[in-house]
Amino acid sequence: MKNENIIYGIRAVMEAINADQPINKIFAQKGLKGDLFKELESTVRKNGISLSYVPIEKLNRLTRNNHQGVVAQISPIQFHNFEELVEQVLSKNELPLFLMLDGVSDVRNFGAIIRTAECSGVHGIIIPKNGAAPITDDTVKTSAGAAFNVPIAKVDHLKDAIFYLQSSGVAVTGATEKAENEIYGVDFNQPTAIIMGSEEKGISPSTLNILDHQAKLPLLGKIGSLNVSVACGVFLYEVVRQRKK
Template sequence: MEKTDMIYGTRAVIEAILAGKDIDKVMIQSGLTNDLVKELIAVARNNNVPILFVPPEKLKRLSTKNHQGVICILSAVSYSSVDDLIYKAYQEGREPFFLILDRITDVRNFGAIVRTAECAGMTGIIVGEKGSAPITSDAMKTSAGALNHLPICREKDMKKTIQLLHDNGIRIVACTEKTEKSLYSLTLTGPIALILGSEEDGISDAFLKEADELARIPLKGKIGSLNVSVAAGVAIYEVLRQHGN
């Protein structure tokens, strides 16, 4: 992570939030309880900025500067609204095509997925406010610049977001090994949102319950799973194939 991705110090971070900077998260040293830190926490929460309380060793690994126990990680992109993207797609006569990422934390995987999604002309990618890869200059580099072109939506309440997709006629398809139904047996036309899950344990049960369809990518070898960025490419381009693109 480059130093330009970070802001140090409690007051500086408060001012960055109030100035409307695009912020990925704020890390605060565990145990800090002074009035300025309390003000920072209130400002961050009022502006929907994620807060992580971390041990001092974590901050020291990020920077040796006098950070006062507070480091802000800047986002490399401005976040978009799911509602606005849905409206724009329908207004332009296009069927919305989203990708929902559930706890994808590896920056390289995230960047590779964004690159594929942008090449496929997807409407946007939806990530949770917490538990997602930081969108920094490293992610920008790995995406080969695709983050400059593909809208990213960061949502606090993913359940409400999925309901919004349903309400707008968008079918939710979860790509998971927890089903016997093949991806290639599904009809994947019309407005669609694909869900892909964590590199460690796949899609969470909460997301699986919200999906309209579960589908697996058939595997013929001895290894039990694909890298998540590869799985994303397979699923995205199967949707494109069925749409005749």
């Protein structure tokens, strides 16, 4: 973690949260006490920011400055408001294409996905506030800078975002090996959102149940699944192929 992407000190982190800075994660020293720190903990909970309690040695490695037991990792990009993003995209004279990620946790996979999303014309990427890979320098580097070009929105609950998209006329298709039908049978010549699951667990079962479509890729070898960033690319370019006809 580079120094330009962190802030430190309890009051400084509090001010960053109140100023709506894009904070990926906060590290706090184990056993830290005091009224100001309790206020910070409360503010962190209200804003749904990830907080980890770590040994002081971890904080000392993150910065040599007087951190007061608290260090925050700042995202290199600004996130978009989800509902405003959807409204902006739907107002365009284009077929909307959104990408949703359910628990993709590897920053390099995330970066590769962002790069492919930008190249395939995705209008916006939607991720949950908790359980998603943070956007770090590695993410931006792997995305080849595409992280600055594709709007990314964080939401409290992915299922609520799915319901919102569906009520806005957007059909949501989940990529899952559990599907009966292959991707090539889904009509993407309509407002579309593609949802990809985590590297290990895929899309959560409760989320699968509310989708408009489920689709899988044909796997002809002995390996049972593709890397999520590769699978995402295949799905997105099937959308491109259908829409270019």
